[in-house]
Amino acid sequence: MAVTVLIPTPLRAFAGGREAIELEATSVGDLLERLTSEHAALRRHLFADDGRLRSFVNVYVNDRDIRQLRQHQTPVGPGDTVSIIPSIAGGTAVADALPTLSHEEILRYSRHLILPDVGVAGQRKLKSARVLLVGAGGLGSPAALYLAAAGVGTIGIVDFDVVDQTNLQRQILHGTSQVGVPKLQSAEARLRDINPNVRVETFETRLTSGNALDIIRDFDIVADGTDNFPTRYLVNDACVLLGKPNVYGSIFRFEGQASVFYAKEGPCYRCLYAEPPPPGLVPSCAEGGVLGVLPGIIGSIQALETIKLILGAGDSLIGRLLLFDALKLSFRELKLEKDPDCPVCGPRPTVTALVDYEAFCGVGAEPSYDGLEVTAAELAAEWKRNPDLLVLDVREPHEHEIARIEGAKLIPLSQLPDRLGDLDGHQEIVTHCHHGARSLKALEILKAAGFSKVRSLRGGIDAWSVNVDRGVPRY
Ligand SMILES: [Zn+2]
Numbered sequence: 374m375a376v377t378v379l380i381p382t383p384l385r386a387f388a389g390g391r392e393a394i395e396l397e398a399t400s401v402g403d404l405l406e407r408l409t410s411e412h413a414a415l416r417r418h419l420f421a422d423d424g425r426l427r428s429f430v431n432v433y434v435n436d437r438d439i440r441q442l443r444q445h446q447t448p449v450g451p452g453d454t455v456s457i458i459p460s461i462a463g464g465t466a467v468a469d470a471l472p473t474l475s476h477e478e479i480l481r482y483s484r485h486l487i488l489p490d491v492g493v494a495g496q497r498k499l500k501s502a503r504v505l506l507v508g509a510g511g512l513g514s515p516a517a518l519y520l521a522a523a524g525v526g527t528i529g530i531v532d533f534d535v536v537d538q539t540n541l542q543r544q545i546l547h548g549t550s551q552v553g554v555p556k557l558q559s560a561e562a563r564l565r566d567i568n569p570n571v572r573v574e575t576f577e578t579r580l581t582s583g584n585a586l587d588i589i590r591d592f593d594i595v596a597d598g599t600d601n602f603p604t605r606y607l608v609n610d611a612c613v614l615l616g617k618p619n620v621y622g623s624i625f626r627f628e629g630q631a632s633v634f635y636a637k638e639g640p641c642y643r644c645l646y647a648e649p650p651p652p653g654l655v656p657s658c659a660e661g662g663v664l665g666v667l668p669g670i671i672g673s674i675q676a677l678e679t680i681k682l683i684l685g686a687g688d689s690l691i692g693r694l695l696l697f698d699a700l701k702l703s704f705r706e707l708k709l710e711k712d713p714d715c716p717v718c719g720p721r722p723t724v725t726a727l728v729d730y731e732a733f734c735g736v737g738a739e740p741s742y743d744g745l746e747v748t749a750a751e752l753a754a755e756w757k758r759n760p761d762l763l764v765l766d767v768r769e770p771h772e773h774e775i776a777r778i779e780g781a782k783l784i785p786l787s788q789l790p791d792r793l794g795d796l797d798g799h800q801e802i803v804t805h806c807h808h809g810a811r812s813l814k815a816l817e818i819l820k821a822a823g824f825s826k827v828r829s830l831r832g833g834i835d836a837w838s839v840n841v842d843r844g845v846p847r848y
Pocket residue numbers: 636640641642643644645712715716717718719
């Protein structure tokens with residue numbers, strides 16, 4: 374780790390346009406010598422003809438003026454931040470462009486301020502930082518809570534959902550009193566309570582190819598907490614196109630992944646997975662379940678990586694994929710390489726603008742099931758008239774233990790192709806699952822096997838519970 378030199382805006386033109394430059398040095402004099410030999414044009418702005426630092430240029434090591442230290446002999450080492458602060462007529466000097474801390478903030482962040490890698494300079498960076506969270510769900514919850522508590526100045530959140538009872542098992546940003554309330558409203562109230570100094574910017578919309586660049590452009594870092602492939606590829610591509618780091622997390626059942634995709638310094642998500650899996654191959658958390666504490670761990674890692682990027686501290690997960698197994702309690706790490714043929718971040722990109730991600734992930738055109746679905750109320754009436762009708766439950770046995778429709782026959786979807794012999798081809802069959810997606814797959818299997826009188830229960834057992842039999846628990 375080297376010394377970071379922060380270049381003020383007016384001098385960036387003489388330093389290759391860069392905001393910060395990392396250099397190895399042992400003293401301030403040594404550091405400025407290396408800086409001006411790498412960027413010769415800076416020399417006349419920093420030094421007078423006699424080689425002395427110009428009087429209208431101040432140099433700070435972390436938050437201290439070198440004039441109060443040992444001038445050019447002031448030692449510097451790995452992790453130090455050196456700021457060059459010229460006085461600017463009529464303007465604001467750049468370190469002053471970083472917001473200062475109020476007495477309340479100094480007290481609030483005291484455990485950060487006494488950390489050598491954060492300090493006052495780091496806390497001011499956190500205060501000036503703008504982080505966008507895509508999703509205020511399982512991953513976004515802990516990420517938002519810790520980023521707000523840490524004093525990240527502006528937190529943007531994109532979400533369009535309403536808090537649902539089934540969210541509360543893991544989405545700790547929201548409480549029981551907020552069920553039915555938009556997640557953004559719930560999140561904003563909670564974050565304000567944690568830290569009123571934080572600005573919360575809300576975007577009550579689905580992130581799309583049409584709005585992603587406009588929303589993401591104004592933020593420094595994006596933390597992706599989405600749970601679907603189209604949005605994941607959209608966030609990746611938008612971040613690559615805009616040159617922003619994308620702090621990635623994903624979870625399923627008992628396993629999680631995290632990384633930082635930052636195409637300027639390492640691979641992007643498409644370098645890892647050039648194409649999404651076909652729809653239906655990877656079940657969603659709603660279908661497959663997720664242990665509640667798991668997004669707490671992965672979302673916290675996303676918050677941590679975000680804060681490290683802002684501070685420029687430590688080694689980030691750029692170029693590394695972290696795999697977490699909650700049951701084994703093991704972390705593994707894989708090295709990620711940049712794909713030279715990556716369609717978005719490679720040297721010859723074929724994706725140079727946002728595309729239709731629904732189509733890319735094959736989830737756009739849903740086949741039509743007109744006339745092949747029945748509502749819960751229709752099924753109840755029809756079943757009364759025709760008791761021979763077979764209601765076929767294609768869920769897993771552990772779901773059957775939670776709730777069942779009395780009189781239905783259980784054959785899990787995974788066993789259905791091998792158990793067609795258990796069914797009568799002449800019988801009216803209505804398939805059902807939890808929410809009505811797997812029962813359509815079962816319908817297709819049965820149709821393909823020659824069953825002609827098959828339909829599917831729209832909305833699954835959940836709709837049955839809401840509209841027909843409240844004695845069946847919802848889950
Ligand atoms: Zn890539």
